Amino acid sequence: xxSPEFFQVLPVADALKxxxxxxxxxxxxxxxxxxxxxxxxxxxxxxxPEAVPAFxxxxxxxxxxxxxxxxxxxxxxxxxxxxxxxxxMGEIPGRDIGSGQALAIHTGGMLPEGADAAVMIETTQVIxxxxxEAMRAVAPGENVIQAGEDVAAGAAILSGRHRLRAADIGGxxxxxVEQIEVLRPPRVGxxxxxxxxxxxxxxxxxxxxxxxxxxxxxxxAQTLGAEPLRLGIARDTLEDYRARAEAGFAxxxxxxxxAGSSVSxxxxxxxxxxGLGAPGLLQHGLATKPGKxxxxxxxxxxxxxxxxxxxxxxxxxxxxxxPHLIARFLGxxxxxxxxxxxxxxxxxxxxxxxxxxxxxxxxxxxxxYPLAEPLFGKSNLxxxxxxxxxxxxxxxxxxxxxxxxxxxxxxx
Amino acid sequence: xxSPEFFQVLPVADALKxxxxxxxxxxxxxxxxxxxxxxxxxxxxxxxPEAVPAFxxxxxxxxxxxxxxxxxxxxxxxxxxxxxxxxxMGEIPGRDIGSGQALAIHTGGMLPEGADAAVMIETTQVIxxxxxEAMRAVAPGENVIQAGEDVAAGAAILSGRHRLRAADIGGxxxxxVEQIEVLRPPRVGxxxxxxxxxxxxxxxxxxxxxxxxxxxxxxxAQTLGAEPLRLGIARDTLEDYRARAEAGFAxxxxxxxxAGSSVSxxxxxxxxxxGLGAPGLLQHGLATKPGKxxxxxxxxxxxxxxxxxxxxxxxxxxxxxxPHLIARFLGxxxxxxxxxxxxxxxxxxxxxxxxxxxxxxxxxxxxxYPLAEPLFGKSNLxxxxxxxxxxxxxxxxxxxxxxxxxxxxxxx
Numbered sequence: 001x002x003s004p005e006f007f008q009v010l011p012v013a014d015a016l017k018x019x020x021x022x023x024x025x026x027x028x029x030x031x032x033x034x035x036x037x038x039x040x041x042x043x044x045x046x047x048x049p050e051a052v053p054a055f056x057x058x059x060x061x062x063x064x065x066x067x068x069x070x071x072x073x074x075x076x077x078x079x080x081x082x083x084x085x086x087x088x089m090g091e092i093p094g095r096d097i098g099s100g101q102a103l104a105i106h107t108g109g110m111l112p113e114g115a116d117a118a119v120m121i122e123t124t125q126v127i128x129x130x131x132x133e134a135m136r137a138v139a140p141g142e143n144v145i146q147a148g149e150d151v152a153a154g155a156a157i158l159s160g161r162h163r164l165r166a167a168d169i170g171g172x173x174x175x176x177v178e179q180i181e182v183l184r185p186p187r188v189g190x191x192x193x194x195x196x197x198x199x200x201x202x203x204x205x206x207x208x209x210x211x212x213x214x215x216x217x218x219x220x221a222q223t224l225g226a227e228p229l230r231l232g233i234a235r236d237t238l239e240d241y242r243a244r245a246e247a248g249f250a251x252x253x254x255x256x257x258x259a260g261s262s263v264s265x266x267x268x269x270x271x272x273x274x275g276l277g278a279p280g281l282l283q284h285g286l287a288t289k290p291g292k293x294x295x296x297x298x299x300x301x302x303x304x305x306x307x308x309x310x311x312x313x314x315x316x317x318x319x320x321x322x323p324h325l326i327a328r329f330l331g332x333x334x335x336x337x338x339x340x341x342x343x344x345x346x347x348x349x350x351x352x353x354x355x356x357x358x359x360x361x362x363x364x365x366x367x368x369y370p371l372a373e374p375l376f377g378k379s380n381l382x383x384x385x386x387x388x389x390x391x392x393x394x395x396x397x398x399x400x401x402x403x404x405x406x407x408x409x410x411x412x
Numbered sequence: 413x414x415s416p417e418f419f420q421v422l423p424v425a426d427a428l429k430x431x432x433x434x435x436x437x438x439x440x441x442x443x444x445x446x447x448x449x450x451x452x453x454x455x456x457x458x459x460x461p462e463a464v465p466a467f468x469x470x471x472x473x474x475x476x477x478x479x480x481x482x483x484x485x486x487x488x489x490x491x492x493x494x495x496x497x498x499x500x501m502g503e504i505p506g507r508d509i510g511s512g513q514a515l516a517i518h519t520g521g522m523l524p525e526g527a528d529a530a531v532m533i534e535t536t537q538v539i540x541x542x543x544x545e546a547m548r549a550v551a552p553g554e555n556v557i558q559a560g561e562d563v564a565a566g567a568a569i570l571s572g573r574h575r576l577r578a579a580d581i582g583g584x585x586x587x588x589v590e591q592i593e594v595l596r597p598p599r600v601g602x603x604x605x606x607x608x609x610x611x612x613x614x615x616x617x618x619x620x621x622x623x624x625x626x627x628x629x630x631x632x633a634q635t636l637g638a639e640p641l642r643l644g645i646a647r648d649t650l651e652d653y654r655a656r657a658e659a660g661f662a663x664x665x666x667x668x669x670x671a672g673s674s675v676s677x678x679x680x681x682x683x684x685x686x687g688l689g690a691p692g693l694l695q696h697g698l699a700t701k702p703g704k705x706x707x708x709x710x711x712x713x714x715x716x717x718x719x720x721x722x723x724x725x726x727x728x729x730x731x732x733x734x735p736h737l738i739a740r741f742l743g744x745x746x747x748x749x750x751x752x753x754x755x756x757x758x759x760x761x762x763x764x765x766x767x768x769x770x771x772x773x774x775x776x777x778x779x780x781y782p783l784a785e786p787l788f789g790k791s792n793l794x795x796x797x798x799x800x801x802x803x804x805x806x807x808x809x810x811x812x813x814x815x816x817x818x819x820x821x822x823x824x
Contacts, residue, residue: 034627035627035630038631038634038635052793052794053621054616055619059790088607089619089648090606090607090609090619091619092618092619107721107722108606108608108621108721109608109619145790145793149790149793150790150794150795150796151795157798158798165631165824166629166631166632166727167797167798167800169624169631170624170625170628170723170797170798171624171795171797171798173627174612174621174622174624174794176613176615176622178612178613194501194502194520195501195502195503196502196521200585200588200590203588206466206467206504207501207502207504207522209465209520209586210585210586210588212582212586213582215446215447215581215585216578216579216581216582218447219450219578219582220578223451223578309520310519311582315578338750378557378561381464381557381561381562382562382582382586383562383563383583384562385579385582385583386569386570386579386580386582412577412578412579
């Protein structure tokens with residue numbers, strides 16, 4: 001039996017910087033329908049092919065007028081205007097207006113030639129005989145959107161590496177951009193290794209367990225906007241592990257190896273990773289619990305992460321690493337996940353030199369903040385996590401957190 | 413031309429309470445693959461069909477032993493144990509152990525009969541002749557997970573109306589639950605009305621514009637976990653509007669009508685909604701800007717919302733209403749969207765009696781918080797929203813917000 005491993009552990013943030021210094025992602029691009037592009041990342045700046053609006057529009061229900069005809073108008077001394085017709089929605093005004101004339105218009109209606117403003121219906125009064133009184137003056141351009149005022153043809157409307165939101169999809173479609181070039185999301189390959197592992201569909205005989213890392217890590221990758229690739233389970237031989245890792249590596253932009261529980265599988269992981277290409281293994285051991293035996297590597301410009309085999313450890317470490325990798329792949333600034341402020345129910349101790357992640361349950365109280373109750377007991381059990389609401393980070397070298405202190409917990 | 417409308421406006425929260433008092437959603441259920449169930453809502457409590465682990469396991473690399481054989485052991489006075497073999501990962505131990513015996517075991521390995529604890533390899537030393545020294549005592553059960561310790565067969569592992577997270581998918585698959593009954597997400601029908609509207613694929617002739625509300629509202633619904641149904645564009649006649657609304661209503665769980673810009677379309681909306689069923693229109697007019705002319709209705713136990721036709725107004729109002737409706741449909745507590753704390757660059761005024769929503773751009777500064785710069789100008793232009801990073805809510809009756817104050821803005 002090989003001797004136990006001792007690691008020179010590195011804080012997660014430092015390990016990610018080390019990785020970044022060896023990795024320049026080059027995401028592929030693809031054209032997709034703008035209507036389907038929610039949350040996708042634009043590949044390049046987009047320029048508007050059209051002006052919006054394409055024509056001068058009224059922003060009110062009322063009358064298109066010459067502003068000069070209303071100058072000085074007031075309730076006491078209204079301006080009289082002859083209404084010569086109505087501009088129908090979606091149509092070109094049938095006629096121009098001249099001095100002293102007005103055309104009824106609706107919000108969004110096209111201004112006729114001759115008009116340079118609109119008066120709101122609320123400031124007018126119909127006096128019969130085809131005439132109205134305008135009881136308030138309007139300035140030229142008042143209650144009107146000029147052609148191109150929303151956006152000019154040729155103006156940049158979207159920068160590259162921009163995450164598309166509902167409003168952006170609206171803006172793009174408003175100028176007829178029906179296809180948009182976006183980055184292809186990273187393919188995150190996930191390979192498990194271990195003779196004790198079986199796919200979840202198989203009822204495991206005594207001694208064996210279902211491999212669930214492929215599914216928890218897929219779900220995490222999906223949440224982060226990546227495309228998960230489940231690469232199956234490698235047998236606990238160097239040959240099978242290597243063959244499956246190489247095949248999976250070829251299809252992946254980021255490769256996660258979750259290295260069973262057996263000592264040999266753990267040992268193979270280093271060799272398998274170094275065999276995938278230079279520079280290979282960069283760091284073995286992170287200052288985090290769970291997750292200490294994690295491997296950080298870059299092979300031929302792709303990150304390769306060796307995760308612990310325990311499902312809880314694998315998921316909690318991947319949560320610390322994968323968001324960074326996917327954001328960097330897509331040229332995004334990593335957003336801090338939303339945190340929930342809570343009051344800690346019990347003192348939690350922590351060893352110096354590592355960051356601890358503890359599962360907590362949140363309980364509403366009369367107080368403003370919920371109570372965060374750490375779920376003690378065996379932290380490596382998946383149902384501890386299933387029963388938890390959030391994770392509490394006990395910072396590096398904090399010596400723990402006191403009962404009653406306010407903490408920020410990350411929803412699971 | 414009809415006379416202008418005056419509304420008795422209601423704060424959005426009150427309008428939603430009014431709606432809830434007339435609406436009891438009854439979501440349909442469906443079975444789907446657990447592996448695909450991320451973010452779906454469980455329809456009912458799930459009970460574990462199996463115990464996890466199914467067998468006693470070691471949590472360390474080391475030796476399976478009888479704890480009693482190690483009692484009193486120390487570095488100075490180790491216990492001697494005869495190693496009678498190794499338990500391979502994923503296999504049933506070939507043999508039991510007796511007093512003074514040990515079997516080498518790996519993390520996750522199955523404990524043999526006769527053993528009741530495991531000693532960590534780090535606390536042992538191989539002394540040759542098939543013997544080891546155990547230099548630390550272990551208690552019965554130490555470094556062992558008992559069968560069923562993670563979860564017992566028959567235990568409730570998931571409550572109903574629970575949003576499935578990565579860990580939950582892992583837990584379900586760990587006990588072989590490969591299919592799960594979830595709620596069918598609400599179908600949000602979206603119908604636009606107006607003679608000036610054309611689908612985005614059509615280059616609009618002068619006077620007409622592309623209808624983008626179907627797409628911005630679809631994207632919003634999608635973000636919220638609903639299934640959008642784009643119902644097309646109704647012509648500005650009561651007959652066409654009614655026919656399309658009725659057909660769309662039949663397929664939808666929630667119906668959004670965005671009622672063009674023309675006065676007649678706006679008038680039709682009330683009639684069309686009341687024609688869809690009782691109780692019909694509940695409130696016309698919200699104390700929010702943009703969005704004042706919004707209609708809140710329930711017809712035959714489905715919410716029907718009449719939105720303004722302007723794309724910015726429609727989207728900003730829908731952001732205030734749709735999250736509540738979808739959360740309630742799925743039996744979820746509405747989570748406050750993540751907010752960004754920012755320092756307000758300029759004073760913003762606000763009228764008493766309504767809540768204002770202002771588009772802001774966020775600019776990083778030397779300070780801890782970004783600077784929130786309100787994008788003034790015409791708030792009803794879609795590219796004002798495209799150029800914005802977030803929305804600032806100016807609370808009801810606040811009289812505005814001062815320059816330099818800290819505000820929470822909602823990312824767009």
